[in-house]
Amino acid sequence: MPGFELFGDKEKKHVSDVLDTGILMRYNFDGLRKGHWKALEFEKNLSSRLNVKYSHLCSSGTAALSIALACLKIGKGDEVIVPPFTFVATIEAIIAAGAVPVFSDIDKTLCLDPDSIENKITKNTKAVMPVHMCGSMADMEKIKKICDKNNLLLLEDACQAVGASINGNYAGTIGHMGCFSFDFVKTITCGEGGAVVTNSKDLYEKAHAFSDHGHDHIGNDRGKETHPFPGLNFRISELNAAVGVAQLERLDEIISIQRKNKKIFKDELKNFKNIELRKVIDEEGDNGGFVSFFAEDENAAKKIMENFSKNNVDGTFYWYANNWHYYKNWNHFRDKNNLYKTQFCDAFNPDSVQIEKSDEIMKKTISMLIKLSWTEEEMEQRTEALKKSLNI
Numbered sequence: 001m002p003g004f005e006l007f008g009d010k011e012k013k014h015v016s017d018v019l020d021t022g023i024l025m026r027y028n029f030d031g032l033r034k035g036h037w038k039a040l041e042f043e044k045n046l047s048s049r050l051n052v053k054y055s056h057l058c059s060s061g062t063a064a065l066s067i068a069l070a071c072l073k074i075g076k077g078d079e080v081i082v083p084p085f086t087f088v089a090t091i092e093a094i095i096a097a098g099a100v101p102v103f104s105d106i107d108k109t110l111c112l113d114p115d116s117i118e119n120k121i122t123k124n125t126k127a128v129m130p131v132h133m134c135g136s137m138a139d140m141e142k143i144k145k146i147c148d149k150n151n152l153l154l155l156e157d158a159c160q161a162v163g164a165s166i167n168g169n170y171a172g173t174i175g176h177m178g179c180f181s182f183d184f185v186k187t188i189t190c191g192e193g194g195a196v197v198t199n200s201k202d203l204y205e206k207a208h209a210f211s212d213h214g215h216d217h218i219g220n221d222r223g224k225e226t227h228p229f230p231g232l233n234f235r236i237s238e239l240n241a242a243v244g245v246a247q248l249e250r251l252d253e254i255i256s257i258q259r260k261n262k263k264i265f266k267d268e269l270k271n272f273k274n275i276e277l278r279k280v281i282d283e284e285g286d287n288g289g290f291v292s293f294f295a296e297d298e299n300a301a302k303k304i305m306e307n308f309s310k311n312n313v314d315g316t317f318y319w320y321a322n323n324w325h326y327y328k329n330w331n332h333f334r335d336k337n338n339l340y341k342t343q344f345c346d347a348f349n350p351d352s353v354q355i356e357k358s359d360e361i362m363k364k365t366i367s368m369l370i371k372l373s374w375t376e377e378e379m380e381q382r383t384e385a386l387k388k389s390l391n392i
């Protein structure tokens with residue numbers, strides 16, 4: 001999954017364009033920037049690549065989530081239904097917005113289970129936030145239907161799944177807003193960066209203004225711009241955007257290498273009766289960043305992980321024991337150790353979190369990162385080591 005593996009001439013060229021003028025800011029300085037608008041260029045290219053009307057590039061995926069929550073006016077008094085398997089940032093952004101996360105279950109897509117949503121809905125539920133984990137998507141058709149039926153906002157955390165799709169509809173573009181991360185270990189990187197995408201002009205206008213202190217971005221004199229509402233600073237710098245422009249040019253190449261490598265592993269894994277592959281709703285739309293599978297039970301999963309380290313199969317993840325991606329080890333949320341006071345501290349009740357189904361799935365789940373740089377020889381060695389590790 002990491003685009004940083006392909007850092008090279010393209011990235012250097014776009015960064016030098018910016019260094020040559022010294023205009024590191026994405027707004028204004030029209031005369032001095034010699035026609036280079038890297039953030040704008042990235043946004044235009046992302047919108048056309050994902051077939052979505054509007055994109056706004058910002059400083060991180062976490063910033064993108066905060067921007068989207070603000071634009072959708074999700075905050076005080078609101079509950080947001082989320083999966084317990086995600087990166088902590090999803091939850092952090094909800095807490096920062098003043099809303100309360102309500103944990104629901106995942107299914108074998110490793111994403112939010114549509115069947116687990118409706119019994120979590122209360123009079124305070126404002127939004128559903130599926131997270132497309134490890135390059136592959138939640139069952140968005142079902143989730144969207146539930147949101148429409150119950151009049152709930154749909155906000156996609158697509159930080160790990162840029163370029164993934166179901167029936168040609170891209171992750172992030174199906175809900176009211178979608179968020180991406182371009183941090184250093186994502187499919188493509190800006191170094192640090194993120195984006196919100198939407199088909200709503202109104203939400204887009206809110207997004208760019210909110211991420212820049214409320215600036216309306218009308219005209220070319222920053223000082224004279226008006227502030228329709230207060231915002232924050234979630235701007236990206238032109239240097240980061242420049243890296244992103246180059247990486248976005250590589251997205252198709254990255255995804256096709258990932259898919260090719262992943263297929264080799266999947267074809268081998270299919271022969272093992274003691275594992276089951278993760279459910280992928282649309283195989284052709286898989287971003288290919290990870291191959292994930294279920295062992296027979298928790299012990300089997302642990303045994304396989306031990307074998308992986310014995311046989312030098314690196315880049316493998318047992319998320320159930322991981323501190324950052326699964327609810328089980330999120331004692332800092334459960335203990336409400338927030339440095340700032342928010343409604344979360346009063347309203348969140350850890351005792352009400354019931355995610356047994358997710359626990360059962362996560363106990364058996366193993367993922368392996370798909371690298372872009374593996375040579376044919378390395379692929380063969382890895383396939384052999386993988387097979388050896390699964391014989392338990």
Ligand SMILES: *Cc1c(COP(=O)(O)O)cnc(C)c1O
Binds near residue numbers: 059060062090131181
């Ligand atoms: C990486 C990630 C984020 C946060 O992105 P940053 O750019 O690192 O802030 C949010 N959600 C998920 C699912 C992620 O993987």
